[in-house]
Amino acid sequence: MNLSGLYQAFAKAGIRLSITKKCVKNINFCMKLGECHVSVPTFASEEVIILAIYARLSWAKQANERLCQVHAQPQRRLLTLWGEPHDLPDDDTEVLNIYRQHLSAKIPMLQSKWQPIVGQSAHTVRLRKMKTRWGTCHLGDRRIWLSVYLAAYPYECTEYVFMHELCHLIHANHGADFWSEVKKAMPDYQRWHGLLKGRA
Structure with missing residues (x-):
């Protein structure tokens, strides 16, 4: 799988994938509603990045489902x-x-x-x-x-x-x-x- 295929796999799950290279030691994930933001080390190879992120696809789907449920619930005002x-x-x-x-x-x-x-x-x-x-x-x-x-x-x-x-x-x-x-x-x-x- 290449990067294009990785983006497509997340898109099929209704999740927009965003990958940013930063001065970090590890690959970090942050889920928002319909979005998965990933920070990867600048020294990481494309192959390592693809394998690591694809391995988290199932987690991303579950996390996004939970976020959808939370946002679907009516927000009661604090009175x-x-x-x-x-x-x-x-x-x-x-x-x-x-x-x-x-x-x-x-x-x-x-x-x-x-x-x-x-x-x-x-x-x-x-x-x-x-x-x-x-x-x-x-x-x-x-x-x-x-x-x-x-x-x-x-x-x-x-x-x-x-x-x-x-x-x-x-x-x-x-x-x-x-x-x-x-x-x-x-x-x-x-x-x-x-x-x-x-x-x-």
């Missing part, structure tokens, strides 16, 4: 509630409804705990489907909006965002005085801030 994996439905609308229910139940607890700590009160706290920010504060009517997606993260993240928005009732911007208020209310806020940063 979390309060930072823990849960068996939530695949339907986005249903997931958001669950998040909304859980967050709504927490609002009275958030207000009773954090409003005395910050020394400010929100007239209303509402939930919104927000992907670009975790919360907002409307100073005029003292209304705080929280993203429903917060329910996917540890509860402390929701506490941080609510406390953060309350502090905006003292300082509207994100200046040094604002962050001083945040740290005073929640000394470990950076842990939860960091967890959410870049995820919105």
Whole structure:
């Protein structure tokens, strides 16, 4: 068998063979879906290469079959509630409804705990489907909006965002005085801030 015949043998098995000469001591195989990548030593003769690779044809077929089975299985999304994996439905609308229910139940607890700590009160706290920010504060009517997606993260993240928005009732911007208020209310806020940063 020559190299052409070797490539044909793999092609009949539905596998694209790729052979690359490298500065390696041994012949190394790497299987991907529908592909077999082989690294061979630069000093190896064509005869040695052909015999070694053809001997692995059966292995390559079995490995490719396993890869096909894995890729054929539907990939279930990892969904979390309060930072823990849960068996939530695949339907986005249903997931958001669950998040909304859980967050709504927490609002009275958030207000009773954090409003005395910050020394400010929100007239209303509402939930919104927000992907670009975790919360907002409307100073005029003292209304705080929280993203429903917060329910996917540890509860402390929701506490941080609510406390953060309350502090905006003292300082509207994100200046040094604002962050001083945040740290005073929640000394470990950076842990939860960091967890959410870049995820919105």
